[in-house]
Amino acid sequence: MLKHPQALLAVGAVFLLAGCGTEEAQAPEPQAPVTQQSELLAACQDTEELAEVAEHSCFHAEYGPFESVTAAPFGGPSFVDVSVGHTAYNVTLPAVAYQQWTLGYAGSVIFTPEESTEYAFLTSGYRAVRVVNAATNEEVGLECRYNIPQEVCGSLRTAVTADLEGGVDYRVDFAAIVPQPATFLLIVEETGHDHAEE
Numbered sequence: 001m002l003k004h005p006q007a008l009l010a011v012g013a014v015f016l017l018a019g020c021g022t023e024e025a026q027a028p029e030p031q032a033p034v035t036q037q038s039e040l041l042a043a044c045q046d047t048e049e050l051a052e053v054a055e056h057s058c059f060h061a062e063y064g065p066f067e068s069v070t071a072a073p074f075g076g077p078s079f080v081d082v083s084v085g086h087t088a089y090n091v092t093l094p095a096v097a098y099q100q101w102t103l104g105y106a107g108s109v110i111f112t113p114e115e116s117t118e119y120a121f122l123t124s125g126y127r128a129v130r131v132v133n134a135a136t137n138e139e140v141g142l143e144c145r146y147n148i149p150q151e152v153c154g155s156l157r158t159a160v161t162a163d164l165e166g167g168v169d170y171r172v173d174f175a176a177i178v179p180q181p182a183t184f185l186l187i188v189e190e191t192g193h194d195h196a197e198e
Helices: 005-018 036-040 047-063
Strands: 066-070 088-092 095-098 101-111 117-123 128-133 144-147 158-164 170-177 183-190
Touching: 047 117, 047 144, 047 158, 047 183, 088 101, 117 128, 128 158, 170 183
Parallel strands: 066 088
Antiparallel strands: 088 183, 095 101, 101 170, 117 158, 117 183, 128 170, 144 158
16 A cells, blocks of 8 residues: 555656656756657747747846746645746746655646737746646647747747736646756746837
């Protein structure tokens, strides 16, 4: 009989969300773990607009304003809000462990958009991302993934986009498997927003 069935459930959730991989820890930030969803997630075609969003977000990633948050544990309710625009959130994911081993990190934050439009979730590291309507628990389809070139922004690595409805609370789940760090930078930006003015 298992002593900690919740730990096995949490581990299973991390691997389901983040994917199982056999990556080596040679680089400080390894490539993204391939999940079934991210494997099917197409590369973004409108990279010019996303490059502008990344350049604008890069300013916030380097100069702020900054806010540190600890994501709610994966699978539970989240009240950790990341809805303030033009803010770089330093997100720490709770560890998913089994006995003395840390297997990965997973957690959730809440994002409530002001307008109905497409949003980009830009991160400083590669993370599995899932967006869910917090009221209905219905998963929102991610549109595409954009790997941010070093020459566009050295502080951010990737972005995923999704069409979201204004005034609706969305739970954003993040997961990473070891050796990725538990902490990363998150910036959420409208993709259709005029970034030259701010």
